Amino acid sequence: QVQLVESGGGVVQPGRSLRLSCAASGFTFSxxxxxxxxxxxxKGLEWVAAISYHGRDQYYADSVKGRFSISRDNxxxxxxxxxxxxxxxxxxxxxxxxxxxVVNDFWGQGTLVTVSS
Amino acid sequence: xxxxxxxxDSLAVSLxxxxxxxxxxxxxxxxxxxxxxxxxxxxxxxGQPPKLLISxxxxxxxxxxxxxxxxxxxTDFTLTITSLQAxxxxxxxxxxxxxxxxxxxxxxxxxxx
Numbered sequence: 291q292v293q294l295v296e297s298g299g300g301v302v303q304p305g306r307s308l309r310l311s312c313a314a315s316g317f318t319f320s321x322x323x324x325x326x327x328x329x330x331x332x333k334g335l336e337w338v339a340a341i342s343y344h345g346r347d348q349y350y351a352d353s354v355k356g357r358f359s360i361s362r363d364n365x366x367x368x369x370x371x372x373x374x375x376x377x378x379x380x381x382x383x384x385x386x387x388x389x390x391x392v393v394n395d396f397w398g399q400g401t402l403v404t405v406s407s
Numbered sequence: 408x409x410x411x412x413x414x415x416d417s418l419a420v421s422l423x424x425x426x427x428x429x430x431x432x433x434x435x436x437x438x439x440x441x442x443x444x445x446x447x448x449x450x451x452x453x454g455q456p457p458k459l460l461i462s463x464x465x466x467x468x469x470x471x472x473x474x475x476x477x478x479x480x481x482t483d484f485t486l487t488i489t490s491l492q493a494x495x496x497x498x499x500x501x502x503x504x505x506x507x508x509x510x511x512x513x514x515x516x517x518x519x520x
Contacts, residue, residue, distance in 0.1 A: 325509070335449075335457065335500055337509040349507045352408075385456055393447050393504055395468075397456035 292316040294386045294398030301404045302376055310371040310401060312386030320344075320364040323389040326371050328382035329400070338384070339371060354380075376405045409433050409503050413512035419520040426488040428515045430501035435481045438505065445505035448477055448486045451514075452497045460499075461486065493519060 298310040312324070326338040339360040340349045348360050359372040369386060383400040390396070410433035420426045436445045444464035449457035459468050461477040464484055474489045488495055496519060501512040 334514045335502070335511040337507075337511070340507065340509075351508050390462075392445065393459065393462040394502070394509070395459050395462070397458070399456055 292396045296386050296398045296401040299401030299403045303407050304405055306376055307374045310384055312369045314367045319367045324369040325387040325394055326384055327387050328384045330382040378405050381405045408508055409510050411501055411503055411510050411512040413515050417516040419518045420491045421520045423490050426491050426517055428486040428499055430484040430512050432482045432503055436503045436505040437481050444480055445503055446484050447502045449500045450497045
């Protein structure tokens with residue numbers, strides 16, 4: 291069955307960096323676009339970034355453009371989110387999300403990132 | 408960006424009664440080349456990630472009970488739960504995947520009256 295397991299979250303000071311990873315299994319990862327979506331505590335869902343199945347195309351929300359970078363390693367079935375210059379407003383649970391036939395069809399449990407001094 | 412607006416923000420419905428959630432997009436999410444609405448509905452229960460219920464505005468995912476249905480086209484969409492069960496208590500989100508960024512509605516919290 292499909293599994294997405296995120297890791298790398300934690301508490302980080304404003305301005306610092308953090309790298310999230312997502313380990314995928316149960317589907318043909320190298321043929322699947324992947325996304326990151328975040329949810330601030332008690333708030334709604336915000337799409338963050340996406341990467342094409344081959345990794346050549348990346349897309350970002352305006353709120354993270356220039357600070358976050360999405361990448362993937364198809365040989366290791368992993369997708370990553372490098373987060374630089376973190377701000378308090380980046381505090382959220384970050385979900386790794388699989389893309390099915392265009393629609394986002396499966397979500398990982400998420401990893402909590404807290405940006406605080 | 409396409410703004411997605413849900414209504415109401417919350418609703419309380421008696422067990423066995425109908426729940427209706429509306430979602431309006433700031434521009435059409437109907438793609439003319441394939442005549443499909445790029446609109447999904449998700450259910451999120453406390454402490455869990457969102458679960459895809461409906462894609463293409465009206466296609467129920469495998470395993471989703473048939474009391475859940477989606478309708479609408481263009482800019483106006485509806486998620487209907489025909490006979491609310493206790494396990495349906497959750498927050499429901501609509502999302503457009505017509506373009507990037509993939510925007511969500513603010514969510515509708517469904518509770519038991």
